[in-house]
Amino acid sequence: MAVLKIDNVSKTFGETRVLEDINIAMAEGEFLILVGPSGCGKSTLLNMIAGLETISSGTITLDDTPVNDRSPRERDIAMVFQFYALYPNMNVRKNIEFGLKMRGVDKGERAKTVERVAKMLQIENLLDRKPAQLSGGQRQRVAIGRALARDPALFLFDEPLSNLDAKLRVEMRTEIKQLHQRLKTAMVYVTHDQIEAMTLGDRIAVMNEGRVQQLGTPHEIYDNPANRYVAGFIGSPAMNFIECEFANGSVRLSSPEASLDLALPEATADKLAKHGQSKVVMGVRPEHLAPADGDEANALACPIEIVEPTGPDTYLLTHINDIEVTARCTPSVAPDVGTTMPLTFDTERAVFFDCQSDERIA
Amino acid sequence: MAGPTEDGIQRGGPIARLLIYGVLVLAALYFLMPLYVMLITSFKTLPQISHGNLFSLPAPFSTGAWSSAWSNACTGSDCTGLHRYFWNSVAFTVPAVAFSTLFGAINGYVLTKWRFRGSELVFGLLLGGTFVPFQMFLLPMARVLGLIGLDNSLAGLTLVHTVYGIAFTTLFCRNYYVTIPDELVKAARIDGAGFIATFRHVILPISTPILMVCVIWQFTQIWNDFLFGVVFTSGSEHPITVALNNLVNTSSTGVKRYNVDMAGAIITALPTLVVYIVAGRYFMRGLTAGAVKG
Incomplete structure (x- = not known):
């Protein structure tokens, strides 16, 4: 049974199409991430699921019931907002129980719910405070508590952590993940942060320009991006995109100091040959572009222009085919700036895109 | 001498201060003057008003004008006050x-x-x-x-x-x-x-x-x-x-x-x-x- 089904949903504001033909089905207990840059329509989609935004065409189904014409009140959902949206005039207790009060739940029941939620989120000592007296992290915790109180079939999160400082964001991220594992209730989570997307999601829908570019598990998205957009959006530092000529089962790569005909695995070469265009874009993640161990045959000597230590890894910047590329290595083998270093390509993990359409070829 | 204070706001020296407060007090007096005249006049008797000084305090102090204004002064032909x-x-x-x-x-x-x-x-x-x-x-x-x-x-x-x-x-x-x-x-x-x-x-x-x-x-x-x-x-x-x-x-x-x-x-x-x-x-x-x- 699908908790949430989005069928051919589109949204237009006047002449502008902000969402086009969205299709997503969510299994019970799933944690689904909607990720994309600002303006990609992810928040609009979430608001449509919540009932805060009308649906221009298509159907949204919650628990096998179409809800297009239902108000938020009539949908079994709860939502957490980016700016917390706590009612400033009410204390924490009243904030948490407001939704129950509006639905006519009696006082005793409400008190029990508040107690349960407060305990779960460890905010029992804050119940009598006003939102203004809380820190950012506490506010977001209360906002989550308000959503929990309803015990809905589906939780919606609209960039809940983007207002917190970096350290707190990581902590809360873990807490939300733990919360999901305990509750086992389905969650839709909107973010523009690809790390949040990767760490939290069972599945990720990468969105851009009003379309779902790819829907899959974090691993599928990372290892098998459907197009250049997805490949570039997920992963940090971003995947390197190297324009190159394909001929005779290999691609030609040049650094300022050397050239190499990099032989591709047979399956990849077949697909590229079938595609029939010599000019392609090779996508290589920094970790698949590493200093050579010995004198491997398919290594390309590159002058290292910039060295960026980050602690666990060191990033090396150089140019291949006149494009700046990033390679990753362990700090122990990191060279000095200005030295030339042979870099090898993990051709099994490299992906290829069409030059014009940016669609995946191999 | 003017210099920045701890909170970084430039404040004038004592003379400039005096000048500012002096002007403010004068302005306040200027705007309060009519109210003052109204108040003291309302507590005077008619002879006091016609013979006395506009700014002098009421002596004797009389609330007669107030009760008259409230309950029996004439507004046109009707004399029941305000x-x-x-x-x-x-x-x-x-x-x-x-x-x-x-x-x-x-x-x-x-x-x-x-x-x-x-x-x-x-x-x-x-x-x-x-x-x-x-x-x-x-x-x-x-x-x-x-x-x-x-x-x-x-x-x-x-x-x-x-x-x-x-x-x-x-x-x-x-x-x-x-x-x-x-x-x-x-x-x-x-x-x-x-x-x-x-x-x-x-x-x-x-x-x-x-x-x-x-x-x-x-x-x-x-x-x-x-x-x-x-x-x-x-x-x-x-x-x-x-x-x-x-x-x-x-x-x-x-x-x-x-x-x-x-x-x-x-x-x-x-x-x-x-x-x-x-x-x-x-x-x-x-x-x-x-x-x-x-």
Whole structure:
């Protein structure tokens, strides 16, 4: 049974199409991430699921019931907002129980719910405070508590952590993940942060320009991006995109100091040959572009222009085919700036895109 | 010598300070002077006024002028003082302030949180309403009041002031509510609150500063209004401003009773002063709230 089904949903504001033909089905207990840059329509989609935004065409189904014409009140959902949206005039207790009060739940029941939620989120000592007296992290915790109180079939999160400082964001991220594992209730989570997307999601829908570019598990998205957009959006530092000529089962790569005909695995070469265009874009993640161990045959000597230590890894910047590329290595083998270093390509993990359409070829 | 203080604000030396305070005190005295003259005159007897100095303190101290202004001074042919007209003014000012403030708040709420096609146009038209001079209102309003049978009544005057005030209160409230995040209303809707419940439980409780602005503004406008009062009511229905005018311009004995005039003027001005003192601290807060966040 699908908790949430989005069928051919589109949204237009006047002449502008902000969402086009969205299709997503969510299994019970799933944690689904909607990720994309600002303006990609992810928040609009979430608001449509919540009932805060009308649906221009298509159907949204919650628990096998179409809800297009239902108000938020009539949908079994709860939502957490980016700016917390706590009612400033009410204390924490009243904030948490407001939704129950509006639905006519009696006082005793409400008190029990508040107690349960407060305990779960460890905010029992804050119940009598006003939102203004809380820190950012506490506010977001209360906002989550308000959503929990309803015990809905589906939780919606609209960039809940983007207002917190970096350290707190990581902590809360873990807490939300733990919360999901305990509750086992389905969650839709909107973010523009690809790390949040990767760490939290069972599945990720990468969105851009009003379309779902790819829907899959974090691993599928990372290892098998459907197009250049997805490949570039997920992963940090971003995947390197190297324009190159394909001929005779290999691609030609040049650094300022050397050239190499990099032989591709047979399956990849077949697909590229079938595609029939010599000019392609090779996508290589920094970790698949590493200093050579010995004198491997398919290594390309590159002058290292910039060295960026980050602690666990060191990033090396150089140019291949006149494009700046990033390679990753362990700090122990990191060279000095200005030295030339042979870099090898993990051709099994490299992906290829069409030059014009940016669609995946191999 | 001037130098930066710890908080980094450039402040003048003692001489500059003295100059600033001196000017401020002079300005305060200048503006308080008429009030002072009014007050002391109202407690003097007539012979004192005609023989004494304008600024000298009352001796003997007499409250006769006040009781006369309140209960038996003549306003035209009627000699019962201002008290009846005072209560007239209370009777239409209080409901008119309440209604116009409430409608302004609801309008502001709709125009910011429940936008509809053309809501900007509606706001634009309402904004235009703040520029319509009183005088343009008179004839059409007189006709309307006649048609609905509310001419020459306090109920009619209440309606006129409510309608005229809505443009202002809507403007105030709309500009205040624009600064309240939309997420708050969304959260309330998710929580199951409808249009009215959201207004009542979420919006109204955080509207105190702007409601105070509306109340002060409207109370001052409506209580002090003379034109609508003189046009749309007559005789015993007059508001206190019209009655005060009649009191000042009626001299049954041929002698100008300045002390009674002054007492009457103070009685007329007192309610707005009280409202400002009670609600005033919210006034500046409300006026600047939007400006800071906006």
